[in-house]
Amino acid sequence: MNDIRNIVILTGAGISAESGLKTFRADDGLWEDHPVEEVATPAGFARDPDLVQRFYDERRAQVMAANPNAAHLALGRLDSEWRPERQRGNLLIVTQNIDDLHERGGARRVLHMHGEALSAWCTTCDARHPWRATLRNGPPCPDCGMASLRPDIVWFGEMPYQMERIYRALAEADLFVSIGTSGAVYPAAGFVQEAARAGARTLELNLEESLGSRFFDETRLGKASDLVPALVEELLAQA
Ligand code: BV8
Numbered sequence: 001m002n003d004i005r006n007i008v009i010l011t012g013a014g015i016s017a018e019s020g021l022k023t024f025r026a027d028d029g030l031w032e033d034h035p036v037e038e039v040a041t042p043a044g045f046a047r048d049p050d051l052v053q054r055f056y057d058e059r060r061a062q063v064m065a066a067n068p069n070a071a072h073l074a075l076g077r078l079d080s081e082w083r084p085e086r087q088r089g090n091l092l093i094v095t096q097n098i099d100d101l102h103e104r105g106g107a108r109r110v111l112h113m114h115g116e117a118l119s120a121w122c123t124t125c126d127a128r129h130p131w132r133a134t135l136r137n138g139p140p141c142p143d144c145g146m147a148s149l150r151p152d153i154v155w156f157g158e159m160p161y162q163m164e165r166i167y168r169a170l171a172e173a174d175l176f177v178s179i180g181t182s183g184a185v186y187p188a189a190g191f192v193q194e195a196a197r198a199g200a201r202t203l204e205l206n207l208e209e210s211l212g213s214r215f216f217d218e219t220r221l222g223k224a225s226d227l228v229p230a231l232v233e234e235l236l237a238q239a
Helices: 042-047 049-065 070-081 163-171 188-197 224-237
Strands: 007-011 091-095 110-112 115-122 128-130 149-153 175-179 201-206 218-221
Touching: 007 070, 007 163, 007 188, 042 049, 049 115, 049 149, 070 091, 070 224, 091 163, 163 188, 175 188, 175 224, 188 201, 201 224
Parallel strands: 007 091, 007 175, 091 110, 175 201, 201 218
Antiparallel strands: 115 128, 115 149
């Protein structure tokens, strides 16, 4: 783990599992209650907006009731110490998660590629607003007043956010770490191959083998709350 400068970390639902937030593909997974095409697609939203708004109201409430766990806190510590002005390199945490537990764990350089539960997006004026209340029954957009607010979430078939910035960070990475993701969804599942193409070392921390394990130089199996603090110690111990 020597001469590492630029780090990109990809996180998935597994890093928030120990905070009590359901993952997607466990048997008690999120999609079990609602077929994914009903709630996480534009067509599903057009077909039954109130069902989708209820589903994301539920997720918003669960996020607000959850707390960061040791893995989020360890990445928060890494974010404050891994900086060029401290003779380290750059760090970017790209999360597929829509919770704010990375931020509440102290991380600042966080990119939510699939959007955020605590944000509302107006499809009339394109404004985005911090949002903790319900989105049901058409609350007016604070900017344009129209009843056209939807969850600020990237659904299947929609383009994830800030892809250019992500690919630039992957091209410059010396280390790519994937934490708590099944590698089931693209383009996130392809990031490990982008990083490897750029010559980065690739490391996977996950509870079990994932669909992408074969692409990683190393896979460490275990809980994020154990593996992530140990990795941060290892990184900060390097000269
Ligand atoms: C795109 C937000 C292109 C929603 C999510 C047909 C039609 C349309 C698209 C496609 C298609 N076929 C393929 C596609 C592409 C599609 C895709 O990949 N589909 C899959 C199903 C095949 N992708 C897209 O549509 C993406 N957009 O391609 O756009 C485009 C191009 C041009 C112009 C326009 C568009 C957008 C995908 C984003 C969907 N939104 N989330 C919400 O949250 O409600 S996806 C959602 O599932 C997550 O965000 C994440 O990305 C994904 C995977 O979930 P994970 O986070 O990995 O969670 P999972 O439960 O799967 O795994 C958890 C892991 O943690 C497990 O491995 C477990 O072992 C581990 N774990 C558990 N506990 C712990 C642990 N690890 C450590 N410690 C623990 N304690």
